Amino acid sequence: MQANALLKSIAFYALVAVIVVFSVFPFYYAIVTSFSTGTALFQVNYWPKVFDWSNYQAVLSSRNFPRSILNSVLIAGCTVGFALFLAVTASYALARLRFRGRGLLLLTILAVSMFPQIAVLAGLFELIRFLGIFNTPWALILSYTIFTLPFTVWVLTTFMRDLPVEIEEAAIVDGATPWVIITRVFLPLLWPALVTTGLLAFIGAWNEFLFALTFTSSETMRTVPVAIALLSGASQQEIPWGPIMAASVIVTVPLIGLVLIFQRKIVAGLTAGGVKG
Amino acid sequence: MTTPSLGRAAGPSLQQRRQKAAFWFLAPMLIALFCVAAWPLLRTIWFSFTDATLSNLYDAKWIGFDNYLQVRTLSSGRTVLRGTLVDPAWWNAVWNTVRFSLVSVAFETVFGLIVALVMNAQFRGRALVRAAILIPWAIPTIVSAKMWGWMLNDQFGIINDILLNLGIISQKIAWTANIETAMTAVLIVDIWKTTPFMALLILAGLQMVPRDIYEAARIDGVHPVKVFFRVTLPLIKPALMVAVIFRILDALRIFDLVYVLTPNSAATKTMSVISRENMIDFDKFAYGAAQSTLLFAIIAVFVSLYIWLGRVDLSGDRS
Numbered sequence: 180m181q182a183n184a185l186l187k188s189i190a191f192y193a194l195v196a197v198i199v200v201f202s203v204f205p206f207y208y209a210i211v212t213s214f215s216t217g218t219a220l221f222q223v224n225y226w227p228k229v230f231d232w233s234n235y236q237a238v239l240s241s242r243n244f245p246r247s248i249l250n251s252v253l254i255a256g257c258t259v260g261f262a263l264f265l266a267v268t269a270s271y272a273l274a275r276l277r278f279r280g281r282g283l284l285l286l287t288i289l290a291v292s293m294f295p296q297i298a299v300l301a302g303l304f305e306l307i308r309f310l311g312i313f314n315t316p317w318a319l320i321l322s323y324t325i326f327t328l329p330f331t332v333w334v335l336t337t338f339m340r341d342l343p344v345e346i347e348e349a350a351i352v353d354g355a356t357p358w359v360i361i362t363r364v365f366l367p368l369l370w371p372a373l374v375t376t377g378l379l380a381f382i383g384a385w386n387e388f389l390f391a392l393t394f395t396s397s398e399t400m401r402t403v404p405v406a407i408a409l410l411s412g413a414s415q416q417e418i419p420w421g422p423i424m425a426a427s428v429i430v431t432v433p434l435i436g437l438v439l440i441f442q443r444k445i446v447a448g449l450t451a452g453g454v455k456g
Numbered sequence: 457m458t459t460p461s462l463g464r465a466a467g468p469s470l471q472q473r474r475q476k477a478a479f480w481f482l483a484p485m486l487i488a489l490f491c492v493a494a495w496p497l498l499r500t501i502w503f504s505f506t507d508a509t510l511s512n513l514y515d516a517k518w519i520g521f522d523n524y525l526q527v528r529t530l531s532s533g534r535t536v537l538r539g540t541l542v543d544p545a546w547w548n549a550v551w552n553t554v555r556f557s558l559v560s561v562a563f564e565t566v567f568g569l570i571v572a573l574v575m576n577a578q579f580r581g582r583a584l585v586r587a588a589i590l591i592p593w594a595i596p597t598i599v600s601a602k603m604w605g606w607m608l609n610d611q612f613g614i615i616n617d618i619l620l621n622l623g624i625i626s627q628k629i630a631w632t633a634n635i636e637t638a639m640t641a642v643l644i645v646d647i648w649k650t651t652p653f654m655a656l657l658i659l660a661g662l663q664m665v666p667r668d669i670y671e672a673a674r675i676d677g678v679h680p681v682k683v684f685f686r687v688t689l690p691l692i693k694p695a696l697m698v699a700v701i702f703r704i705l706d707a708l709r710i711f712d713l714v715y716v717l718t719p720n721s722a723a724t725k726t727m728s729v730i731s732r733e734n735m736i737d738f739d740k741f742a743y744g745a746a747q748s749t750l751l752f753a754i755i756a757v758f759v760s761l762y763i764w765l766g767r768v769d770l771s772g773d774r775s
Contacts, residue, residue: 191574192579194574195574195581198571198574198585198588198589199585199588202588202589202652203591205592205600205603205604205607205648206592206595206603208607212606220612221612222612223613223614265484265488266485268484269481269484269485271481272477272481272482273482277474278478278479284482290756290763291489293755293759295709295748295751295755296728297711297728297731297748298497298749298751299496299497299500300731300732300748301496301500301504301735302495302496302498302503303492305499305513306491306496321491324488325493328485328488328489329489356473357473357477357481361481386597388597388715388716389711389712389732392715393736404596404598407598407602408602408716420609420612423602423606427602427603430596430599431595431596434594434595434596435591435594435595439587442587442590445590446586446660449653449656450656450657
């Protein structure tokens with residue numbers, strides 16, 4: 180019996196170890212690769228042997244990559260700010276005010292959040308050219324609204340529904356208008372939810388590829404994913420794996436840091452969108 | 457339409473004020489969604505019935521269903537079929553997408569269940585596991601495509617090295633370039649990247665199962681495997697179904713991973729990839745629009761299924 184229990188717990192921890200190694204190894208290997216140059220790059224090394232920063236130097240001193248990081252920060256930041264601003268008032272109306280067609284409206288928002296981006300690509304392309312914002316950050320800020328806005332509205336609505344009615348009733352008795360209720364009563368309570376949804380929307384916008392690839396044409400306008408996907412070496416045949424891995428590590432480390440710091444909140448936000456509904 | 461009890465006391469004006477406020481609060485969001493979702497979607501569908509090209513968007517002529525299916529009888533009496541519905545490249549993309557979605561979601565569900573069950577157990581280092589599985593989820597898809605592209609590299613890749621050392625393969629495999637293995641490569645990366653999401657959704661379902669049920673089963677001496685299939689699985693089925701359909705929707709529209717990991721491979725080209733290729737790269741804008749309209753129709757069916765199966769609580773009355 181004793182041996183059986185021991186065996187079971189060994190098997191369990193072995194499974195845990197497999198899960199952890201599978202999850203972490205590819206990123207670990209990218210870090211190892213990013214520090215290798217020359218011939219060290221073309222030997223399979225399981226452990227870091229050299230610490231050569233030249234890949235990082237090459238990427239960060241290149242003409243366009245720092246610009247891409249700046250583009251991505253600007254675009255993702257604006258997208259999140261825009262989405263949260265529109266979503267706070269909208270989700271207050273959806274969670275707290277009763278009006279005809281509310282169920283249908285929520286249904287539509289849920290459906291839009293599952294839109295295939297490719298289905299609006301042609302129409303958005305026309306709109307962006309019409310507005311004259313092709314190949315500018317505005318093209319991406321506009322188009323990213325299609326996936327950040329429905330998502331933030333949906334999650335904020337579920338969060339706001341769970342806030343106690345009594346606070347709001349007290350405010351109404353005191354004669355507060357809906358606008359005052361939102362800004363003075365709900366907003367202070369909503370901060371944690373705003374951080375979570377804002378972070379998730381930021382990650383979504385930071386990682387987006389299809390629109391960023393289609394609506395930009397010059398290298399200086401690229402966002403980080405497009406820059407990494409199209410990073411090329413001196414010749415066509417030669418793929419610069421070292422700099423690519425360095426660039427990958429640079430754009431991923433901040434994300435992983437944020438995700439690990441806010442992991443509880445992020446898990447709550449993800450499941451609020453999916454399961455709780 | 458139930459009126460909050462307070463509304464009565466203050467007379468109809470409060471209720472009316474709140475209705476009016478609802479309208480003004482929703483208007484900006486509705487306008488934004490109309491501009492970026494409804495209008496472009498309608499334009500895409502409209503373009504799919506025209507002969508528009510990239511350089512000639514505005515003088516496009518209406519050509520009916522010709523982009524989808526065109527039946528023409530030649531003077532010799534032979535009928536020729538054209539359009540995307542008889543295009544082998546399109547059906548290849550449909551088949552690739554369906555195959556990818558079914559296989560990836562099946563594996564993600566099984567692996568996600570295993571990971572969720574592990575994380576639902578009480579053990580030391582649980583926080584570490586959660587942190588670890590969040591890493592693949594946090595890494596941008598393009599970065600994971602490049603990372604795995606390097607690991608799966610035919611000459612210098614670590615995967616070939618590991619498999620050779622273990623004696624599983626006898627010679628190096630060009631995972632992403634080879635027609636037979638390209639889909640496997642895409643599947644591996646996608647399963648690695650999205651299993652965490654699946655696991656977290658399933659875990660949320662598992663945590664709603666009351667612990668005393670397990671306790672009761674343990675006292676009655678029911679075998680754990682039987683408990684899993686008879687108790688746990690039925691109880692988490694709603695959460696599981698929602699997660700599966702969510703993932704299928706996501707898998708059906710896959711673009712970035714395929715585009716970067718296996719560029720221009722007929723073995724992996726999906727519906728999203730082929731319609732963008734026609735639209736932007738081949739200057740068959742309207743033809744690509746027709747293909748993306750078809751993909752939209754397919755996904756619309758799945759969205760209805762999701763909303764129906766998920767029995768999503770829209771009224772907010774449940775709590």
